[in-house]
Amino acid sequence: MTAETPLSKSDATALILAAKAAKGLSWEAIAEAVGMSPVWTTSAALGMNSMSPATAEALVAVLDLPAALVPALVAFPTKVWDQTVPTDPAIYRLYEIVGVYGPTLKEVIQEKFGDGIMSAIDFTMEVEKVEDPKGDRVKVTMIGKFLPYKAW
Template sequence: MDKVTMTETIIATKLERNLTWETMGNDLGMSPVWLTSACLGMNSAPKEKATAIAEYLGLGEDVASALEAYPTKIWDQTVPTDPLIYRLYEIVGVYGPTLKEVIQEKFGDGIMSAIDFSMDIEKIEDPKGDRVLLTMNGKFLPYKSW
C-alpha cells in the first residue's frame, strides 16, 4: 500500500467512526499534530506507533507498513489556494525575513530544525472571536565553518 492509499483509508475510517485527531491522539498517547502528519503521509511512524494506529482503527498490517515507510515530501511549488494554508504561507511571506533576523540575532547564523521539532495547536476562547495558538519548537542548528 502506498502513502496516498494509506491516507485515504485512514481518513475514511476516521470519518466512519466519527473520530477526531484530538481523540485519536489522546487515546493513543500521541501528539495529535504528529499523529495527523503521520496519517497524512508526511512523517514515518516507528513500528510500535504504526502498529498501534492501525490496530486502533481496525486496519491491517498493510496500513501499519505504509505508516512506517519513509515519505517523500513533495508539495506544490505554487501559492496554496486553501485559505488556511494560504494564511500560513502569507505569515511566512510577511514575517519570514523578520523571523530569520530575530532568530539569528538571538542564536547566531543557522536555522530552526524541522526534524528535531514539535508543534502544538490550541484553541483559546475569546469573546471577540476564538484564537488559534500555534506553537512551533525546533532545535537551533548553527551553520558550521570549516
C-alpha cells in the same frame, strides 16, 4: 491491492481518513490513543512523516484497520508537493514547513473551528529568538482571525 502489492502512503491515508470519519474520531483523540501529538499524528497519517512500528500498530488498532497498513505508515515519506520552489534558504524552509504541515494545519484548524480559513489580512505574526543550549531556536507565532466559508 493484492497481498503481493504493498500499500502506498496515499492508499494508507485514504483508508485512515475513511476510518476516522466512519468512527467520528478527532485527530486529538487518535493522537492521544497512539501517544503522540495531534499535529504530528495528523501529518504522519497524511503521509508526510513516518511512524515507528509501535505507533503504526496503535493507529491501525484504534481505527480498526488492517495490519497491511503498518509498512506504509512506517515507510519514509517523499515530501513532495506541486509548487514552484523558492530558492532563498530562509523562505524555502518556511515553504517546506507549509508544504509538509499545511494539510495537517488545515485539518486541525477545520476540526477546531469548522469549514473556513485563517485570515492573512486580520492577522499578526511574531518572530522570537529562544535561546537554547543546543542551539538558538526561531519561534514564529501567527494569529489570524478565523473566517468561515459562507453558503448562499
